[in-house]
Amino acid sequence: MTLTESQLIDMLQMQHDMNSKVNTDWVLANNNWHRAIQVEGVEAIEHHGWKWWKKQDCDMAQLRMELVDIWHFILSAALQHKHGNVALARLDMMAEQNLHQKTVQFDNQYFVLAQMNLLAKLDLLVGLATVKRTSLALFESLLTDCGMDWTLLYGQYIGKNVLNVFRQDHGYKDGSYLKIWHGREDNEYLVDVLEMTDLNASDVRATLYQSLKLQYASALEKC
Known part of the structure; x- marks a missing residue:
């Protein structure tokens, strides 16, 4: 299932609004979105498990959430590149998506995505971010390896966007x-709330926000 233009426009606009909530002049701030991708990519590696000298279990739920976080920063980097213009960022991202690339070029090598495992792809994502690059083909491949598609990412993104707004509020x-x-x-x-929420409902953002608000109020009472 491919990323649709309507989904991409929605997410780009939500990301622009979220960034503006943090800083109304966020475009001029020129934040290092690729460094953020690096850090989240390393956290995803930790959730996957990589230490060969000890037993580790992959926490797939949290790994998926890290991918959602990474997507926030991919969107932000695309918007930053187009000076905050949602329409132009959408054109760039859809053009890249429509290439349906099977390989990623990095460090004078071509990496065939079908021949890489999940951990190697996370390594590549971090490496690309180090040189301020992203790859939608690589990200889509990561989604597939984690049992996700663009529609599921869209719903998960809405949830994390609501949490980010809630945090700022x-x-x-x-x-x-x-x-x-x-x-x-x-x-x-948030993972628990998303599992109990109809992500296709028209009022999904309000429902998620209210659920988080009730949980947070309960936590504050116990402090």
Whole structure:
């Protein structure tokens, strides 16, 4: 299943709005979105497990959430490249998507995505981000390896976008927000809430926000 133009426009606009909520002059701030992709990519590697000297279990739910986080920064980098213009960013991303690339060129090598495992693809994502590059073909391949597609990503993105808005509304930027609720990170609560929510409903964003608000209020009472 391919990424549709309507899904991409929605997500680009939501990302633009979210970035503007953090900083109205976010385009001029020229944030290092690729560094953010690097960090989230390494966190995804940690959730996958990579230490050959000890037993590790892959936390696929959290790995998927890291991919959603990475997508936020891919969108932001695309918007930044077009000076915050959603329409132009959409054109660039759809043109790349329509190439249906099977390989990724990096460091004078061509990496065949079909011949790589999930961990190697995460390594490549981090490497590309180091030189301020992204690849939609690589990201789509990562989605597939994690049992996701663009439609599922779209729903998950909406959820994380709502959480990010919620965080900003409740003091994330000034440091007063509590990220741990009843001993669990808010991301984990979001995973639970998403599983119980109809992501195709017209009021999905309001429903998700209210669910998070109730959980957060309960956590504050216990502090």
